[in-house]
Amino acid sequence: MESQIVLDTFIKETGGYVASQLEACTRCGMCAEACHFYQATGNPEYAPVWKIELLKRAYEQRFTLVGKAKLLLGIDKSITDxxxxxxxxxxxxxxxxxxxxxxxxxxxxxxxxLIHEVRSGFSEAGVVPADLMAAVEKQVEEGSPLGVTDDVYESRLEWVADEWEVELPMDVKGADTLVIFSSIEIMKFPENIAAIAKILNAAGENWTLSKKAREVVNFGFYEGNEERTIMFLQRVFDGAIELGVKKIVVTECGHAYDALRWTSYNLMDVPKGIEITHIVGLIGDYLRTGKIKLKEGAFNDGVVTFHDACKIQRRGGHIKEPREILHVLSPDAFKEMSPSHEESICCGGGGGVIAIKEADPIRYAAFGLKIDQMEKIGATTVVMSCSNCRLQFTDCVQHFNLDVKVAGLSQMVADALVE
Ligand code: SF4
Ligand code: SF4
Structure with a gap:
């Protein structure tokens, strides 16, 4: 029975820390208003506290006297399929x-x-949306959820190098920095590869790509499956070890950054002596240290705003760098949305949501909050540093027929480089 597997996983995962978190909840409901899915729909099932309800129920019924009594008296129900x-x-x-x-x-x-723990239970029981699971399986079998096999990777990069006339060093042993793109960039935003390569080359970075570590996205992490999360992380670390790099740079992908930069340390032996950073941090450093120079006011038309990604800005703390860059590129045009920085409203497409077709209505509904934010400041260009957000914005701009340009931050930097 699926419910039994989920229950067993929840019980296994509920150590002292999880238990203390569950005990601490006063059911005040304040978290509801913070969630874009709840805000967009008013559906109480989308309140964050409700999303951990099964975990809480499993904990109470197994470990607390009150929970056991409620179950015996029929006040509470056991978890069903x-x-x-x-x-x-x-x-x-x-x-x-x-x-x-x-x-x-x-x-x-x-x-x-905690919601990730809930996903873990569902993953154990195999109760994961089919579209998401298909992407996970593709990553297991082909190395990428979007079909970036060895051959596709090579031909795609060859085409990017020709089309944009950039040098893309591959499998350079002894390079300082390994740069890994997400398959969203490789398949949907190839111009990002050229842009980032141009910036790295201009800054004189001793960098390389890797055939072994060719995909930074981690669909095991979205699924909540520890084994597959480790499998995809290991591929990246194996590539880094093979080449002997000192640094891994995650390009414009937020969840991949979270998985590699933080989650990995809780799951596995991360190779020592390798710094893990995000391309936005690196570009910020280049600008501060004068390794690259940008044409001031290169994008100074209309109203330019920045969308903070949950995993790169809120979690990753790369909040200052995009602003420093945009104050050079768009000194008069730049305007903040409200709320922004670490309090930014999520785009609605992350966490694997955009990969699930059945989630389209709720994904579009959540994006309504971003539309309101952009309309309030009259944004004509919205910039971001996560290709998953960019995919959501691009799709929603088309879906809602909005007159807003969606731009990648690296792309703008590359276009404004003073050679
Ligand atoms: S999890 Fe939500 S309901 Fe529980 S204490 Fe925190 S804000 Fe209140
Ligand atoms: S979408 Fe964000 S705010 Fe809403 S429940 Fe999930 S983590 Fe919390």
């Missing part, structure tokens, strides 16, 4: 793991990681 199916839809389709809810919880409960 129907509950599992319903909640699977909620936690995969209406949660981007953006963790904004944790910022408002007066008890300091880390809701995002």
């Amino acid at each position: 129907t509950d599992i199916a319903d909640f699977s839809k909620i936690v995969y389709e209406a949660c981007t793991m953006c963790n904004k809810c944790s910022m408002v919880c007066p008890m300091g409960i880390q809701l995002g990681p």
Whole structure:
């Protein structure tokens, strides 16, 4: 029975830390208003506290006297397969793991990681949306959820090098820096590869790409499956070890950055002596240290704004760098949305949501909040540093027929380089 597997996984995962978090919840409901899915729909099932309801129920019924008594007296119900199916839809389709809810919880409960635990239980029981699971399986079998096999990778890079006339060093042993793109960039935004290569070459970075470590996205992480998360992380680390690099740079992908930069340390032996950073941090350093120079006011038309990604800005802290860059590129045109920085509203497409077709209506509904934000300041260009957000913005701009240009930050930097 699926519910039994989920229950067993929840019990296994509920150590002292998780238990203390669950005990601390006062059910005040303040987290609801922080969630873009709840805000967009008013559906109480999308409140963050409801998304951890099964975890809480499993904990109470197994470990607390009150929970056991409630179950015996029939006040509480045991978890059923129907509950599992319903909640699977909620936690995969209406949660981007953006963790904004944790910022408002007066008890300091880390809701995002708890929801990840819920996904883990569902993954164990095999109750994961089919579209997401198809992408996971593709990454297991082909190395990439978007079909970037060895051959596709090579031919795609060859084409990028020709089309944009950039040098793309491959498998250079002894290079300082390994740069890994996401398959979204490789397949949907190839211009990003050329842009980032141009910046790295201009800064004189001793860098390389790797055939072994050719995909930074981690669909095991979206799924909540530890074994597959480790498998995809290991591929990256194997590539880095083989080439002997000192640094791994994650390009414009937020969840991949989270998985590699933080989650990896809780799951496995991360090779020592390798710095893991994000391309935005690196570009910020180049600018501060004068390794690259940008044409001032290169994008100074209309109203330019920046969308902070949950994993790169809120979690990763790369909040200053995009602003420093945009104050050079768009000194008069740059305007902040509200809220922004670490309090930014999620785009609605992260956490694997954009890969699930059935989630389209709720994904578009959540994007309504971004539309409001952009309209309030009259934005004509919205810039971001995550290709998953960029995919969501690009798709939604088309879906809603909006008159807003969607731009990648690296792309703008590359276009404004003073050679
Ligand atoms: S804000 Fe915190 S304490 Fe309040 S309901 Fe949400 S998780 Fe519980
Ligand atoms: S992590 Fe983000 S999407 Fe998920 S419940 Fe919290 S606020 Fe909502």
